[in-house]
Amino acid sequence: MSEDESEPSPGDAESTGQAESVAGRTEVWIEKYRPETLDEIKGHENIVPRLVSYVEQNDLPNLMFSGPAGTGKTTAAQAVARELYGEDWRENFLELNASDERGIDVVRDRIKNFARSSFGGYNYRIIFLDEADALTSDAQSALRRTMEQFSHNTRFILSCNYSSQIIDPIQSRCAVFRFTELSDDAVEAQVREIADAEGIEVTDDGVDALVYAAAGDMRKAINGLQAAAVMGDAVDEEGVFAITATARPEEVEEMVEKAIAGDFTAARATLDSLLTDRGLAGGDVIDQLHRSAWEFDLEELATVRLLERLGEVDYRITEGANERLQLEAMLASLALEE
Numbered sequence: 001m002s003e004d005e006s007e008p009s010p011g012d013a014e015s016t017g018q019a020e021s022v023a024g025r026t027e028v029w030i031e032k033y034r035p036e037t038l039d040e041i042k043g044h045e046n047i048v049p050r051l052v053s054y055v056e057q058n059d060l061p062n063l064m065f066s067g068p069a070g071t072g073k074t075t076a077a078q079a080v081a082r083e084l085y086g087e088d089w090r091e092n093f094l095e096l097n098a099s100d101e102r103g104i105d106v107v108r109d110r111i112k113n114f115a116r117s118s119f120g121g122y123n124y125r126i127i128f129l130d131e132a133d134a135l136t137s138d139a140q141s142a143l144r145r146t147m148e149q150f151s152h153n154t155r156f157i158l159s160c161n162y163s164s165q166i167i168d169p170i171q172s173r174c175a176v177f178r179f180t181e182l183s184d185d186a187v188e189a190q191v192r193e194i195a196d197a198e199g200i201e202v203t204d205d206g207v208d209a210l211v212y213a214a215a216g217d218m219r220k221a222i223n224g225l226q227a228a229a230v231m232g233d234a235v236d237e238e239g240v241f242a243i244t245a246t247a248r249p250e251e252v253e254e255m256v257e258k259a260i261a262g263d264f265t266a267a268r269a270t271l272d273s274l275l276t277d278r279g280l281a282g283g284d285v286i287d288q289l290h291r292s293a294w295e296f297d298l299e300e301l302a303t304v305r306l307l308e309r310l311g312e313v314d315y316r317i318t319e320g321a322n323e324r325l326q327l328e329a330m331l332a333s334l335a336l337e338e
């Protein structure tokens, strides 16, 4: 990682996920404050106690953690290993990324080497396979055979965004845990804890803005806090919205209201300022509209129409259509509505 990339950038979860501390630079907070034990994990009240009981009984099945980015899947897997193996956890926990550009054969070889290598007094070791849903069905079938081959001494924890992308024979061999977006309370609690530990002043509206911008993604919230704190002053709403490339909820609401009132030119100007001046991606605008739609001061029918259009635009953008054109067309269709 180059020096420039070591600064947290909240918009880019992937690059900051590979946190590294660079000599003389600030340590990346997502790593510094990554929970080490299961009970330090915020939220996931229906998952953590079940993992604790596996650890207490020292009886771990193969696990599958599915859910959105930044919600604690890797953290939970590492915490299980730390609790099972104490100081020896690193030797007994192999973390691999299934989308490793060197290919599935490399991943499979590393799994085999790890599972075959000598053991330090433990019944089994853990292989954590991140982005398991990046594997093709054929690669997953091969993985399933590997899981069976080493079932006597290895436990797998597979992490994925969508469990539906994992073949049934693997799912049925795992206890599946569905991680959801973290609650506002969970994100707020962690943000406040870190701010206290770092001696950073954060205003209440700054905390609210971080929680809103994160939308349940703890990595985003913590990176947002660290990036805003670099500015020096107290972390407030304005700083957070600027640094996280997030529109204020009022701005997206105003844009929709103008379109519905028939003032397409004004709605388009707001969209333009969000995309051009503020640097939001089209997908971010859609996500924010989707999250806030029911809080807008609109007739129910207008909200329903908005959601219908959003679904269409989201799909088209995912298929590669021009973002700005799609969003403008959505505003135009709202403006044309009787």
Ligand SMILES: Nc1ncnc2c1ncn2[C@@H]1O[C@H](COP(=O)(O)OP(=O)(O)OP(=O)(O)O)[C@@H](O)[C@H]1O
Pocket: 017, 029, 030, 031, 033, 034, 035, 040, 041, 042, 043, 044, 067, 068, 069, 070, 071, 072, 073, 074, 075, 076, 130, 159, 182, 190, 218, 219, 222
């Ligand atoms: N539930 C949580 N409680 C406290 N901190 C959390 C929680 N979830 C995530 N974090 C923080 O966010 C960072 C990223 O989380 P983690 O790597 O566990 O996400 P993930 O779900 O594995 O995401 P991805 O799917 O992108 O790999 C952690 O280092 C930790 O600092």
